[in-house]
Amino acid sequence: MTALATLAFGLGTLLNLAAAIVAMLFAAGGPRRLIDVCGGALAAGAGGYIVAQGARWAALEAFPLTTLADGLVAFIVISAAIAVPFLYRHRIAGLFCFVAPVLAVLSVVASGAALYGASSQAPGRLLTVPLALHAGTAFLAYALFFLATVMGAAYLLMASRLKRQAPKGRLLQRMPSLEQLDYALYRLLGLGTAAFLLAMAAGGIWVIAQRELLGPNWWLAPKVLLAWAAEIFFVALYGLRTFSGLRGPKLAGLVVGGFSSILLLYIVLSAAQLRTYQFWGGQV
Amino acid sequence: MSLLVAGLNHASCPLEVRERLAFPADSLAAAYQRLAATVPGAGAVILSTCNRVEIYLSLYDSGLAASAAQEKAVGFLADFHGVPADCFRDNLYVIEDDAVPGHLFRVASGLDSLVVGETQIHGQVHDAYLAARAADSVDKVLNGLFQRAFSVAKAVRTDTAIGEGKVSVSSVAVDLAVSIFGDLAARTVFVVGSGDMAGLTVRHLVEHGAQRITVANRDMARATRLAQPYGGEVIAFDALGDRLHEADIIVSSTAAPGFILDRSHFAAALRRRAHQPMFVIDIAVPRDINPDAATLDNVYLCDIDGLQKSAQANLEARRREFDRALEIVERKAANCREWLRRLSVEPAIAGMAKKLDAIREREVERTFAELPDLTDDEREAIRRMSDRLVRRILDRPIAHFKHEATREDPSALVHLARRLFGLDEAR
Structure with a gap:
């Protein structure tokens, strides 16, 4: 990484950590203005990461989106960019009390990953427009599902009390109403589902454009199957919420449980080196 | 210094005396007129709420001693309300000078209230200040004092959690309804039974925006009495089961010996309302709602024990915040005291400057008389030199004066200055 990228990356991580600390102080009964400080720190942290990745883009002459650190940073930036407004x-x-600590943990993991694997970058042939669109919308969808999960967790906590x-208690005294949480969760679920559908469509175009890279049985790759399962799951939840009154703790529980399971499965696939198309004869 | 508060509050005085000494809003103009005649030249603010009656007096320009002003304030209260002073003299507290900022800041922040941390008092102090301003009764000192009080109250509210959490059963119920629904404007409230507590809870719900009230009671006349003030609907008690799905909030307070609604009623209602949440406030003893209803998703049931537990927890939380709030008040009160002390030496400083300037002017004119051949430029140079001389002489004493005034009671300093410079002779 260049000096500017390193500095901006470090600053981004520090600001995310600061946001989490401030959020916890707020949750413990601190002044109400702390939550604005937290929102500001999250936005500034995302800004730091954007500068860092911009500097890396300029240095590598390719958009950095293939390492674990890059993926996490993209996720953090998109999550903050959606969460704050x-x-x-x-x-x-x-x-923010729920969002900031998770993003802070991810920032620390991203920093660790960046320290150990900063030099890797995307192979040139992968950098096509459909792939960029596929990756971008996938990150957007995951960020939206992550925020929906946060709403769900807050809902479950509040409903249980x-x-x-x-x-x-002090934290829930400052939380929005259950109906606000339910509505926000519903909207995020809808937006996430749409973004995920777009990601899959862009992925389809990428498959057509670079089929030789992915092999004949690309659709049997575990991550493709998982993506289909996730999309069907979230579309079903959205439909049930819209048409048959699935709401409240059940919906919140399903969103939290569903997204956590999908995330866990992705981590398992990555750890088992199964998150590629090579498994079924592809080259990537 | 000459600041004074004479007053009575919920701690010092029983309600039957307080209510006789209260100032209704429409009597304030006359009260200020009478007070101005009683304590001429004094700034005044009258704070009258259901829990306190206080008169804030600033005596800087009145030339009155605090003890004399106190007697006048008591006389004013007695005369204006036609209540003998002996009826309340023992209940009266008098707060003077340095203690006044801290007292006002505690009052405005709700720290001196019957329900610690209540926020209504802030608006009442503000209204009192506006009424005093309208009566042209607020001088520089009271203006600065009250402006600071508003800022302190705001700081206490934003920097501590003292105002958070409701502390009465009915307000906790409303708070929980807001936690579930947010805005209550579009919500339908069903009242089952018509006990006093139910009436109070409904009143709180309406104050928070609830607009659609439906009352179900076996006694239709009582139901009508409860529903009427809110333009509510009255339904037969037996129709409750059929209409239950319309209710977002149910306040139940009947004298029935057993449960009147159970899980099956709410399960049916939830199906008919697409599983939108229902909040059930059961304040009846014995309970009206079978607790098994709470096992349904989207039914939130709260009974009298739950409400009281929350109210108690919130009260304890407020008490824990009290010390933090008090720290803010004391810190700001110390700053305010410094400001007041600086303010109190200003007349002496102005007097010193005026006195020396008069001497300078006299001596300059005498010099000009002795040296008639001086040109205009030379005269102007002498004038400037004498002006500089006086200012240089005064610079250090004034700085010292201001500095000392912030550290201790400046009355001895002011007295010394008056003697040294003969300021009283100048008057």
């Missing part, structure tokens, strides 16, 4: 627009900024008739 979305939470403010829906007046649910208190949910209300069910038990337990005092709300």
Whole structure:
């Protein structure tokens, strides 16, 4: 990494950590303005990462999106870019308490991964427009599902306290209402599902354009099967919420459980080196 | 310094005395007129709420001693309300000078309220200040003091959690309804039974925006009495099961000996309302709603024990925040005291400057008389030199004066300055 990229990357990580600390102080009953500081730090952290990746792009002459660190950074930046305006627009900024700590952990992991594998970059042949669109929309979809999961987790936490008739405590005192959370979750689920569908469509175009890279049985690759399963799952949830009144704790639980399972399966596939098309004869 | 508060509050005085000494909003103009005649030249603000009656007096320009002003304030309260002073003299507290900023800041921040941390008092202090301004009764000192009080109240509200969490059963119920639905404007409230607590809870819900009220009761006359003020609908008690799906919030407070609604009723209602959440407030003892209803998703049931537990927890949380809030108040009060002390030496500083300037002017004119051949330029040079001389002489004492005034009671300093420079003779 260049000096500028390293500096901006480090700053981005520090700002994400600061956002998490501030969010926890807010959750512990700190002044209300802390949540604005947290939102600002998340936005600034994303800015730092954008500068870092921009500097790397200029140095590598290729957009850096193939290492674990690059993937995580893209996820963090897109999540922050959606979360900050979305939470403010829906007046649910208190949910930064849930978003910021997760993004901070991911930032630390990304920093660690960047330290150990900073030099790798995408092979030139993969850098096509359909692939960029496929990867970009996939990250967007995952960021939207991640935020929907955050809404779901907050919903479950709050609903469980209300069910038990337990005092709300400081954090939940500052949380949005269950209906606001349910509505935000529903919207994010819809947007995520649409983005994921777009990602799959862009992936299809990429397959047609570079079929020789992926092999004849690309559609049997575990990550493709997982993507189909995920899309069907989320479309089903969205449809059930829209048409048959699946809402409240059940919907929240399914979103949290579903997204966590998909994430876990991706991690297992990566750890087992199965997240490629080579498994079925592809070259990548 | 000459700041004074004379007042009574919920801690010092029983309600029956407080209510006789309260100032209704429409009597304030007359009260300020009478007060201006009683304590001429003093700035004044009258704060009258259901829990306190206080008169804030600034005596900087009145020339009155605090003890005399106190007697006048008592006389004013007694005369204006036609209540003998002996009826409330023992209940009256008097706060003077340095203690006034801290007292006002505690009052405006809700730290001195019956329900610690309540926020209504901030608006009441603001209204009192505006009424005093309208009566042209706010001087420079009171203006600065009250502006600071508003800023302190805001800081306490934003920097601590003292105002968070409701502390009465009915307001906790409303708070929970807001936690579930957010905006209550489009929500339908069903009231089952018509106990006092149910009425109070409905009133709170309406104050928070609930607009559609439906009352179900076996006694239709009582149901009508409860529904009427809110333009609500009255339905027969037996129709409750059929209409239950319309209710977002159910407030139940009947005298029935057993459960009147159970899981099956709510399960049916949920199906008919596409599983939108229902909040059930069961404040009846014995309970009206079978607790098994709470096992349904999207049914949130709260009984009287749950509400009381939340109210108690919130009260304890407020108490824990009290010390943090008090720290903010004390810090800001110390700053305000410095400002007041600086303010109190300003007349002496102005007097010193005026006195020396008069001496300078006299001596300059005498010099000009002794040296009639001076040109205009030379006269101007002498004038400038004498002006500089006076300013240089005064610079250090004034700086010292201001500095010392922030550290201790400046009255001794002011007295010394008056004697040294003969300021009282100049008057």
